[in-house]
Amino acid sequence: MDYDILLDTYIKIEERLEKLDLASLWPGFSKPPYALYTDESMCFDGELMPKPEYFYGNTAIHYDGSMIAIWMLKSEQIDTEEAIDRLTARIVHEMFHVYQVENGESRFPRxxxxxxxxxxxxxxxxxxxxxxxxxxxxxxxxxxxxxxxxxxxxxxxxxxxxxxxxxxxxxxxxxxxxxxxxxxxxxxxxxxxxxxxxxxxxxxxxxxxxxxxxxxxxxxxxxxxxxxxxxxxxxxxxxxxxxxxxxxxxxxxxxxxxxxxxxxxxxxxxxxxxxxESSEYKVILTDGELKEAHVMIDQEQRRRAEVLASFQAKFPIEKPIKASICGYDPMNLQRVGDFLISTSFLMINQDGEQHRLMGEHLIRMKPGDCWEVVALYEAGA
Structure with a gap:
């Protein structure tokens, strides 16, 4: 995606943001700084410049001393005017994260x-x-x-x-x-x-x-x-x-x-x-509801087993380590038993040093623990 498209999209989004009554969406909400970026470039505050290396995904992030919203732009997100309307709303979602964090939000999921x-x-x-x-x-x-x-x-x-x-x-x-x-x-x-x-x-x-x-x-x-x-x-x-x-x-x-x-x-x-009135109603599930749920669980267990088997085939060599997870992409992470499968990025802390694991990785966790890593798996020769 070239500079002209990036800047043109930024301008179109700015025009839409100007039409919004943000305070009516949430009391006190106003537009924070934001950046659109691609693999190499970004448009921030209407200016084109190189993308910082640490920009990743669509989120709220610290940049140049303040919290900003960032969005990685893809061509299919801007192919129609309707698509740009939808994109603007998604950027507002990320802007709201800035507002949440700046106002003391602490109810983050584990x-x-x-x-x-x-x-x-x-x-x-x-x-x-x-x-x-x-x-x-x-x-x-x-x-x-x-x-x-x-x-x-x-x-x-x-x-x-x-x-x-x-x-x-x-x-x-x-x-x-x-x-x-x-x-x-x-x-x-x-x-x-x-x-x-x-x-x-x-x-x-x-x-x-x-x-x-x-x-x-x-x-x-x-x-x-x-x-x-x-x-x-x-x-x-x-x-x-x-x-x-x-x-x-x-x-x-x-x-x-x-x-x-x-x-x-x-x-x-x-x-x-x-x-x-508070309800003391006892929920009773039907046999049909439970049967459907068992089918869903069986399907999901098979899917997880297949994914794990695929990763174990790709990464057959076990390397025991003592480490803990200190960062991750929550949208691309799944656990199967004691195994953790990452398809995006994972950060681990090993002996006080942080290591970023990009792409596909298979690790084994301490049984019953959500943070402690006991083994990494590597590809064969």
Whole structure:
């Protein structure tokens, strides 16, 4: 991608950002500095310059003494005006991460614990049932009655949103117990990433309302696919977006203080309790729901076993080490038993020195531990 395309895209995004009322997306939110970059170049503050070596992915990062949002630009992201609208909304997501961090956000998911989330048929069945409830809510989002309807229609939307949240609360109470609290890290993803997704969605709705409505079905599709793959981080992006929207439609007065230790879901629970009746409903799963969940788990276990076998064939030589993980790409990491598979980058601390492992790597963890590395695997001669 040449300089002219990079600069032209930056200008188009700037034009769209100028149209947005960012403070209406979240109280106090304003545009932070941001950079678009390619493999070799970046456009920052309207100026073209070489890309810093440490820029990686799409995120919020420290640069030149301050936090900025960065986005790696690809040609397929800018092939239509609609695509640039979508790209702008995604950059707003990363900008919101800057705002979160600058305002004391601390509810970060412990990703190495999250990828060790228990494979349990009841938990999967409960997640599927929750997806069905969120699917009903997306139908409400598409209808737009909560925005354009009569007063009575808006009131009914609010009551329906509260009802859905109460039913989700019943499911999540059971999930929390069954998982021995492991759900907290998915809830942290919802808080960190899901809220940023929702702010990005609202930005898209301001830029291109028709496109935003189309995206709702995509969010739901992505949520179901993440559930099928037992991808709890991916699931949290989309469940967090929908829960944020549900809470807004239900007119819950959620605490927006980033210094709060409570996750998005815990804040919703708190408000549901404040609005009245708490439910003691016992969740009963059907044989059909459990059968479907067992099939999903069997498929995922086979997939993981195949991935592990493939990596063990590529990297057959074991090298025992004493190290700990100190950095990673959470989107490209999976755990199979005591083995950790990285397909992007991983940072380990060995004898006080940090080493970056780029590309595909297979490592073995201390049994039951999420941080301590006991072996690296290398390719054969």
């Amino acid at each position: 990703d190495l614990e999250l990828i060790a989330f228990p494979l349990n048929a009841e938990l999967v069945a409960l997640a599927n049932r929750e997806n069905d409830l969120l699917g009903k809510y997306t139908d409400m989002m598409v209808s737009d009655e909560h925005i354009t309807g009569t007063l009575s229609q808006k009131q009914q939307c609010r009551l329906d949103a509260i009802s859905i949240l109460r039913r989700i609360s019943e499911l999540r109470s059971t999930m929390r117990s069954l998982s021995d609290g492991a759900t907290i890290n998915e809830w942290r993803v919802e808080t960190l990433e899901g809220r940023a997704e929702y702010v990005g969605f609202k930005a898209l709705r301001q830029l291109n309302s028709d496109l935003a409505i189309k995206e709702i079905d995509i969010y739901m599709k992505n949520l179901r696919e993440a559930t099928d793959a037992m991808d709890h981080r991916g699931r949290g992006y989309h469940s967090g977006l929908l829960l944020s929207s549900l809470a807004e439609m239900a007119e819950l007065n959620l605490d927006t203080d980033f210094a709060s230790e409570k996750t998005l879901w815990e804040l919703i629970e708190e408000q549901l309790s404040a609005t009245g």
